[in-house]
Amino acid sequence: MAHDEAFSGTIDTVRPFDPRLLRYARSARGPIALTAFLGTITALLVLAQALLISAALSPVVSGSATLRDVLPIIGGIAAVFVCRALVVAAREAVSTRAATAAVSELRGRVIDASIALGPRWRATNGAETTTLLSTGLEDLRPYFVSFLPQLVLVCTVTPAALGVILLLDFWSALIALIVIPLIPIFMILIGRFTQAASEDKLASMKRLTAQLLDLMSGLPTLRALGREKAPRTHLRALGAANTKATMATLRVAFLSGGVLEFLTTLSVALVAVEVGMRLVFGNISLFHGLAVIMLAPEVFEPLRQVGAQFHASANGVTASRAAFDIIEEAQSVDSPGAATCPNLSTTQIVLDGVGVRARGTWAPAPTSGIIAPGIVTALSGPSGAGKSTIVACLLADMTPDAGRILLRQTASPSNGEEIALSDIDPTSWRDQISWVPQSPTLVPGTILDNMGGLPLEDLDTAAAATGFDTVLATTPNGWNTVIGTGGVGLSVGQRQRLALTRALAARSQLVILDEPTAHLDALSEETVVRAIDDMRREGRTVIVIAHRVAMMDAADAVIDVHCAADEEAHA
Numbered sequence: 001m002a003h004d005e006a007f008s009g010t011i012d013t014v015r016p017f018d019p020r021l022l023r024y025a026r027s028a029r030g031p032i033a034l035t036a037f038l039g040t041i042t043a044l045l046v047l048a049q050a051l052l053i054s055a056a057l058s059p060v061v062s063g064s065a066t067l068r069d070v071l072p073i074i075g076g077i078a079a080v081f082v083c084r085a086l087v088v089a090a091r092e093a094v095s096t097r098a099a100t101a102a103v104s105e106l107r108g109r110v111i112d113a114s115i116a117l118g119p120r121w122r123a124t125n126g127a128e129t130t131t132l133l134s135t136g137l138e139d140l141r142p143y144f145v146s147f148l149p150q151l152v153l154v155c156t157v158t159p160a161a162l163g164v165i166l167l168l169d170f171w172s173a174l175i176a177l178i179v180i181p182l183i184p185i186f187m188i189l190i191g192r193f194t195q196a197a198s199e200d201k202l203a204s205m206k207r208l209t210a211q212l213l214d215l216m217s218g219l220p221t222l223r224a225l226g227r228e229k230a231p232r233t234h235l236r237a238l239g240a241a242n243t244k245a246t247m248a249t250l251r252v253a254f255l256s257g258g259v260l261e262f263l264t265t266l267s268v269a270l271v272a273v274e275v276g277m278r279l280v281f282g283n284i285s286l287f288h289g290l291a292v293i294m295l296a297p298e299v300f301e302p303l304r305q306v307g308a309q310f311h312a313s314a315n316g317v318t319a320s321r322a323a324f325d326i327i328e329e330a331q332s333v334d335s336p337g338a339a340t341c342p343n344l345s346t347t348q349i350v351l352d353g354v355g356v357r358a359r360g361t362w363a364p365a366p367t368s369g370i371i372a373p374g375i376v377t378a379l380s381g382p383s384g385a386g387k388s389t390i391v392a393c394l395l396a397d398m399t400p401d402a403g404r405i406l407l408r409q410t411a412s413p414s415n416g417e418e419i420a421l422s423d424i425d426p427t428s429w430r431d432q433i434s435w436v437p438q439s440p441t442l443v444p445g446t447i448l449d450n451m452g453g454l455p456l457e458d459l460d461t462a463a464a465a466t467g468f469d470t471v472l473a474t475t476p477n478g479w480n481t482v483i484g485t486g487g488v489g490l491s492v493g494q495r496q497r498l499a500l501t502r503a504l505a506a507r508s509q510l511v512i513l514d515e516p517t518a519h520l521d522a523l524s525e526e527t528v529v530r531a532i533d534d535m536r537r538e539g540r541t542v543i544v545i546a547h548r549v550a551m552m553d554a555a556d557a558v559i560d561v562h563c564a565a566d567e568e569a570h571a
Helices: 022-024 026-062 068-168 170-179 180-223 232-280 286-308 310-331 387-394 426-430 456-466 468-473 493-506 522-536 551-555
Strands: 347-355 366-369 376-380 402-409 417-420 433-436 510-514 541-545 557-560
Touching: 022 026, 022 068, 022 180, 022 310, 026 068, 026 286, 068 170, 068 310, 170 180, 170 286, 180 232, 232 286, 286 510, 347 387, 366 402, 366 557, 376 387, 376 522, 376 551, 387 510, 387 541, 417 456, 433 493, 456 468, 456 493, 468 493, 468 557, 493 510, 493 522, 522 551
Parallel strands: 376 541, 376 557, 433 510, 510 541
Antiparallel strands: 347 366, 347 402, 402 417
16 A cells, blocks of 8 residues: 555664654644653652652761651652652643644544545555554554653653762762663664564554455445355454564563663662662762662663653554655645636536546546536446546546646636636635535434535425435434434435435535436436426536436436547547
């Protein structure tokens, strides 16, 4: 797949933070900055806690002060503990909010990018993109909640604690300085394996999800053929591959966590031994020794947590990189036009050699014709000729590979002024269009929820014209009848009538119908033909993809559409 190929090349080391995240998830900028600020506060509190505990214990242990004497210091320690707890709670709340905002924004940007890339791209990458939008980007949540805050602490707490240790005891700081560089070197090495494992995990998840979606959509057909059990072996193999990839990421995570745990524990132990020996020989004060022993774990704890959450970083960064690739691919697409759409009631739509290339053929081959305003124009041709593709171009959802679509304003002062559809603002263009596809998309909710907020009076009038009123009469609650995902509760023909009713009630100047009678009987077909006649009498422009004789007879003009081999199209 297109964006899968981006992951199949050279394996890069996982970067703990991708700057593109701030560019494409702007809502996360504020929370990330606040997380950095809270990290600085945490560093100060860590230092205060260690120094206060040392100041309280050292005189009591040496006998120079009583417990009563250090009660104010103990009160300060309690205040620091409370402040650290509040900061941790605030940091988690901010990180969770940042994760939610970033995932939501990236999903929106990926969806917008998918729309901009067009139907051909979506047909090729639809299942993989669905996986990325659903489960893939969810890996950003542990990245924000667990990994990123610890990374901030590495940049704040670790150098602050190390600096104080350096002031208190040079040799302890030297031990830490020797060990600390080993940790990022190790993480870089582990990162190479982690990146590969994370990419394999995401790819296997995409394949499994795509196969499951195909199986669910085709299950009725498979069952009718008695082959509903046939895909089990293949799905089981894909599930096993996904499990293997997931376990690979976990093994790398356990390995990195275990090695980092060993390094940090060993370092803290060396510091403790060194300080203990110097305390025995009186080469360091008790206050300094206690402070160093308590600060040493704080130096390594953020690094240890970063290592433990490194797999979260890898999975999150891999998913975000997939999203960034799609977004940046869409940015290479030509920007849409900005001109205002003219009044389509006085505008001819001119197909000037419109052709689309697909798999070595042209479907459609370069096609020319004029769609005059206020009449019914049929697109005719065999299946696979490219009629629906022309409609996609008319909807500004696809850019033709050859030719162009022009809008000729017949009522302009110059009588014939033309503007290319590509120069028109898509929103301005679509505001004047109603589209009835072969398989209308319906959302869960009531029938009325699927009517685009149109006035009920207009809907009743349109329903009477399309025959949808007879459908409503058979439902338990009329317009308020609840339907399921994809229109469950309505037959295919009833869904098509619903879409036709919606188009008729919208009173759009341009109405595009894709096989509006494909799933209807002869009586219902007559009703649709009458509805089209009503649109024509109202002066609306109707474009219909037609195969049936009744639809062809209802048309005032016909544009023939055909496909051709590459060499034939250029002949």
